[in-house]
Amino acid sequence: MTDSLAELENKRLVVKKDLDEAKNRRDELRDEMDRYAEERNKLNNKVKELKKTLKEMKAQKDELSARASELKSKKDKLTYELKKELDSRKSLKNSIIRDRGKQVDIKRLKKERDDLIKKQMTGVYNKKEEEEIVKKIREIDRIIKEYEKEIEKMALDDVDYKKLDEDIKIKREEVHRLQEEYQNIIKEVIAMRDAQNKVFEEMIETGGKADEIHEKYLQVQAELFKQNQKLDELFNTIREYEKLIVGMKQKQSKEKKKVKENEAKAKAEEIYERFKNGESLSTEDILILQKAGFL
Numbered sequence: 023m024t025d026s027l028a029e030l031e032n033k034r035l036v037v038k039k040d041l042d043e044a045k046n047r048r049d050e051l052r053d054e055m056d057r058y059a060e061e062r063n064k065l066n067n068k069v070k071e072l073k074k075t076l077k078e079m080k081a082q083k084d085e086l087s088a089r090a091s092e093l094k095s096k097k098d099k100l101t102y103e104l105k106k107e108l109d110s111r112k113s114l115k116n117s118i119i120r121d122r123g124k125q126v127d128i129k130r131l132k133k134e135r136d137d138l139i140k141k142q143m144t145g146v147y148n149k150k151e152e153e154e155i156v157k158k159i160r161e162i163d164r165i166i167k168e169y170e171k172e173i174e175k176m177a178l179d180d181v182d183y184k185k186l187d188e189d190i191k192i193k194r195e196e197v198h199r200l201q202e203e204y205q206n207i208i209k210e211v212i213a214m215r216d217a218q219n220k221v222f223e224e225m226i227e228t229g230g231k232a233d234e235i236h237e238k239y240l241q242v243q244a245e246l247f248k249q250n251q252k253l254d255e256l257f258n259t260i261r262e263y264e265k266l267i268v269g270m271k272q273k274q275s276k277e278k279k280k281v282k283e284n285e286a287k288a289k290a291e292e293i294y295e296r297f298k299n300g301e302s303l304s305t306e307d308i309l310i311l312q313k314a315g316f317l
Contacts, residue, residue, distance in 0.1 A: 027271065030263055030267050030270065033263060034260060034263040034264065034267065037256055037260055038260060040256055041253070041257065041260060044249060044256055045253065048249045048250065048253060051242055051245055051246040055239060055243060058235055058236075058242060061235050062236050062239060065229075065231050065232035065235060069228050069232060072224060072225040073225065075221055076225065079217060079218050079221065080218070082214060083211055083214045083215065083218065086207050086210050089207055090207040090208055093200050093203055096200055097201055100200065101197055103193065104190065104193045104197060107186060107190050107193065111186050111187060111190060114180070114183050114186065115173065115174075115183065118173075118180050119173055119176070128166060128169065131162055131166050132166060134162055135159055135163055138155055138162070139159060141155060142156065142159070286313070290313070293307045
């Protein structure tokens with residue numbers, strides 16, 4: 023059964039409503055995609071910045087590590103030279119002491135002092151016994167210090183020893199300076215490494231968020247694709263209804279025109295019959311006859 027014009031127009035209105043809703047939903051999805059794209063791009067740009075920061079930090083850390091390696095190498099070389107000079111100074115001091123007939127068995131005295139200290143710490147004594155041990159320790163310590171002071175003064179009178187002693191002091195200060203600088207740089211390297219780890223963790227976390235947002239973007243994109251397909255179907259349906267409506271209106275218009283023409287012809291024939299019978303005609307009647315082709 024063919025639908026009437028009113029039914030076709032009602033169906034078109036229903037589809038038009040669905041079409042408008044589909045358009046609104048499509049616009050919402052486009053806006054949602056734009057928001058996700060903007061958020062994802064911001065996160066990806068942040069990842070790029072963090073990668074750049076990591077690269078810069080690595081270059082700084084590598085530079086610091088190279089400097090630390092250079093300092094350690096210098097310190098180790100200087101420490102080796104210092105050890106040799108210390109051995110030379112010790113040998114020279116022993117030689118000076120022997121030549122001047124001033125020599126005491128310092129090793130024996132130090133061992134004796136250390137044994138007494140150990141004895142005091144591990145043994146159980148009455149007050150008098152402990153005081154006697156402490157007195158012996160102090161006496162041996164005094165002899166050692168006085169002897170060391172005396173032989174140091176004696177050795178410093180020797181030009182070669184004095185020169186060697188001054189050189190040792192300079193090297194010790196330089197070793198100490200290099201060690202301090204080395205330790206400070208190592209602290210910087212460790213701090214830089216910790217900072218790198220934090221930046222790396224932030225980069226991984228940000229990249230993960232960007233991936234999550236991109237996944238949502240793809241989901242909305244897929245829904246938008248389906249929505250566009252639905253819109254195409256609705257547009258086609260609307261066009262089909264419009265074609266049917268236009269066709270039906272044109273048909274109805276032709277039918278109405280034909281009816282009017284038939285009515286006009288019948289009226290003209292009736293007027294013409296009256297005219298033939300000698301009846302007088304009005305101006306309107308004459309115009310009808312002229313239009314119908316009777317005059």
